[in-house]
Amino acid sequence: MITLSIIKADTGGFVGHSAVHPDMMAEARREVERAKDSGLLIDGAVASCGDDISLIMTHTYGCDAGLIHSFAWDTFQSTTHIAKELGLYGAGQDLLSDAFSGNLRGMGPGYAELEFEERPSEPVLCFLADKTEPGAWNLPLYKMFADPFNTAGLVIDEKMHAGFGFEVYDLYEEKRIIFDCPSDLYDMLMYIGAPARYVIHSIRSKTLDITAAATSTQRLSLIAGKYVGKDDPVMIVRCQSGLPAVGEALEPFAFSHTVGGCMRGSHHAPLMPVPLKQSHTSRFDGPPRVVALGFQVHEGKLIGPRDMFDDPAFDHARVQATEVMDYLRRHGPFEPHRLPLEDLEYTTMASLTKRLAHRWTSLTTEVATAPT
Numbered sequence: 001m002i003t004l005s006i007i008k009a010d011t012g013g014f015v016g017h018s019a020v021h022p023d024m025m026a027e028a029r030r031e032v033e034r035a036k037d038s039g040l041l042i043d044g045a046v047a048s049c050g051d052d053i054s055l056i057m058t059h060t061y062g063c064d065a066g067l068i069h070s071f072a073w074d075t076f077q078s079t080t081h082i083a084k085e086l087g088l089y090g091a092g093q094d095l096l097s098d099a100f101s102g103n104l105r106g107m108g109p110g111y112a113e114l115e116f117e118e119r120p121s122e123p124v125l126c127f128l129a130d131k132t133e134p135g136a137w138n139l140p141l142y143k144m145f146a147d148p149f150n151t152a153g154l155v156i157d158e159k160m161h162a163g164f165g166f167e168v169y170d171l172y173e174e175k176r177i178i179f180d181c182p183s184d185l186y187d188m189l190m191y192i193g194a195p196a197r198y199v200i201h202s203i204r205s206k207t208l209d210i211t212a213a214a215t216s217t218q219r220l221s222l223i224a225g226k227y228v229g230k231d232d233p234v235m236i237v238r239c240q241s242g243l244p245a246v247g248e249a250l251e252p253f254a255f256s257h258t259v260g261g262c263m264r265g266s267h268h269a270p271l272m273p274v275p276l277k278q279s280h281t282s283r284f285d286g287p288p289r290v291v292a293l294g295f296q297v298h299e300g301k302l303i304g305p306r307d308m309f310d311d312p313a314f315d316h317a318r319v320q321a322t323e324v325m326d327y328l329r330r331h332g333p334f335e336p337h338r339l340p341l342e343d344l345e346y347t348t349m350a351s352l353t354k355r356l357a358h359r360w361t362s363l364t365t366e367v368a369t370a371p372t
């Protein structure tokens with residue numbers, strides 16, 4: 001069995017929240033090389049989407065492994081050190097604790113991990129997104145693994161016809177459920193259509209009995225009085241031979257669906273599929289970006305990556321995202337561009353409530369005390 005882990009963190013932005021400084025990328029690559037030399041990792045690659053560094057690693061320690069998580073933690077400490085030296089924005093912002101303890105759960109960095117028996121040919125897509133949240137994967141995952149208008153294999157591949165099991169988390173109540181699709185499709189859509197709360201964590205093939213996809217949906221953790229964990233997400237999707245073809249797994253992103261995130265984590269905006277070189281967010285800290293890195297995993301080695309959205313076939317989605325961004329931006333501080341009050345990452349509402357309390361008067365009291 002091998003494990004593929006993507007562990008990511010924002011340890012400082014260059015410039016503002018837009019991208020990662022090349023010196024930080026070089027440091028992360030040095031650390032990954034060292035970990036390969038020491039035998040901790042079979043293989044590793046480093047990539048960035050926006051202001052997040054992703055460590056893409058293969059190893060034999062399984063999911064939630066202390067050794068792997070602490071390696072990532074130490075690497076992010078090193079990149080934070082560089083960010084501080086260069087005065088970069090929000091240096092170390094995703095490292096929420098002073099010391100590492102056991103694994104990364106609730107400590108700030110996000111991670112998606114899959115442990116599997118490598119097939120003779122193992123095509124894998126690693127999706128990295130910036131300026132959005134894990135629920136952003138709900139719609140594309142639904143299309144990949146449950147929508148025959150996206151994925152022809154659901155109809156014409158014997159090994160896919162029985163469908164897939166979707167593991168969904170309720171982030172607020174810390175519960176999970178498995179939806180058996182296609183029979184539970186309509187039930188599941190009621191939940192995953194609300195991606196700020198209900199998020200797909202993993203997907204399993206019913207015929208092959210293997211896990212096909214995993215996202216960086218961690219339980220929300222209350223740290224320093226604030227819920228954390230709704231963070232720029234990553235995702236692993238295994239492809240072909242009874243799982244969606246590579247092209248079926250990429251196809252949902254030809255539609256730039258709207259996600260929560262963008263400026264100050266507090267707006268709806270379209271998710272734009274881009275090649276790595278266009279993954280930095282400059283306009284209104286958006287629109288949110290997604291890159292897809294394709295690998296063939298062979299004897300644990302990461303053969304690749306191929307930059308899958310570096311393809312003119314996604315140009316139209318990029319134009320569509322720009323048009324939708326123009327349309328939503330004209331709403332300024334009004335919903336639905338601005339997120340509903342309860343989902344805002346930043347809010348002045350608490351202080352306003354206090355300051356304006358004496359100026360709000362009850363309509364019912366006024367009626368009752370009106371002079372006769």
Ligand SMILES: [Mg+2]
Nearest residue numbers: 051052130232
């Ligand atoms: Mg980010």
